[in-house]
Amino acid sequence: MTAPSPVAAPDIVLEARGMTRRFGGLVAVDNVSFGVQRGELFGLIGPNGAGKTTLFNLITGLTPPSAGTLLHRGQVVTGLRPHRIAARGIARTFQNIRLFGELSALQNVMIAQHTQGRAGMFASLVAAPAARREERDLRERAMALLELVGLAGRANAKARNFAYGDQRRLEIARALALQPDLLLLDEPAAGMNPNEKATLTDFIRSIRAQFGLTILLIEHHVPLVMGLCDRVAVLDFGHLIALGDPAQVQNNPAVIEAYLGE
Numbered sequence: 001m002t003a004p005s006p007v008a009a010p011d012i013v014l015e016a017r018g019m020t021r022r023f024g025g026l027v028a029v030d031n032v033s034f035g036v037q038r039g040e041l042f043g044l045i046g047p048n049g050a051g052k053t054t055l056f057n058l059i060t061g062l063t064p065p066s067a068g069t070l071l072h073r074g075q076v077v078t079g080l081r082p083h084r085i086a087a088r089g090i091a092r093t094f095q096n097i098r099l100f101g102e103l104s105a106l107q108n109v110m111i112a113q114h115t116q117g118r119a120g121m122f123a124s125l126v127a128a129p130a131a132r133r134e135e136r137d138l139r140e141r142a143m144a145l146l147e148l149v150g151l152a153g154r155a156n157a158k159a160r161n162f163a164y165g166d167q168r169r170l171e172i173a174r175a176l177a178l179q180p181d182l183l184l185l186d187e188p189a190a191g192m193n194p195n196e197k198a199t200l201t202d203f204i205r206s207i208r209a210q211f212g213l214t215i216l217l218i219e220h221h222v223p224l225v226m227g228l229c230d231r232v233a234v235l236d237f238g239h240l241i242a243l244g245d246p247a248q249v250q251n252n253p254a255v256i257e258a259y260l261g262e
Contacts (some may be wrong), residue, residue: 011038012074013182013214014059014090019068021054028054030238031068036182036216041208043229043246044218047258050235052218053095056184059216060092061085072182091180093171095187095218101160105151105170108159109142112177145173148207164191169203176211183207185217189224197221201228226250234258 014036021029029051036042044052057063061082070078072088100108146152149169175183189197201224208215219225225232226246234242234249236258242249249255
């Protein structure tokens with residue numbers, strides 16, 4: 001008899017069940033299980049080398065799992081290619097920013113939106129009316145996203161000429177262009193000063209409300225995570241050692257020993 005496919009609860013947007021990734025003799029992610037609820041701001045913390053980015057790569061299809069099951073909105077997505085994951089509504093930013101440096105800010109955002117296009121390659125090549133309308137609509141939406149992140153005035157500037165913080169915001173705009181229901185942010189506050197981090201915190205809250213997002217966040221700046229997230233998971237050497245609300249996690253002896261310090 002064939003076993004039934006795993007089914008997640010209706011309010012669980014993302015569920016990891018026993019996710020594991022081995023690189024030779026190194027186990028980077030070891031039997032990690034958790035669920036992220038719809039509309040939740042979920043934080044993932046841990047020391048360097050704990051497996052956080054590897055877990056993100058498993059979720060977004062950049063790295064295939066060695067074992068385990070991943071569900072998105074109740075459907076098994078384990079091992080799907082990155083473009084299939086993105087098309088389902090899972091978008092991410094990267095710890096090391098990955099923009100198209102020689103393209104403009106507007107072009108960077110529009111490229112992401114073309115995964116949502118419907119006119120087709122032939123119609124685009126012959127500049128059919130449907131393709132022209134779609135291109136106009138994509139441009140208008142891209143400009144609206146640049147306006148949202150405060151970069152509309154530099155829409156035609158090359159991405160490589162942007163300051164670090166502006167590149168971070170542009171990457172978020174590009175992720176939002178995929179029209180995700182689940183947004184993964186990998187170290188969004190890296191390199192920011194305290195004022196910039198406070199602004200980022202407000203911005204993340206605002207886009208969650210505006211777009212109805214569920215957000216999964218990796219971040220080294222513990223006060224930002226504790227002040228922003230509804231729940232926090234802690235990884236250490238690939239193991240999930242704590243999961244709960246910020247107060248529970250901060251007072252967990254295993255977390256204090258492994259990450260936060262005495």
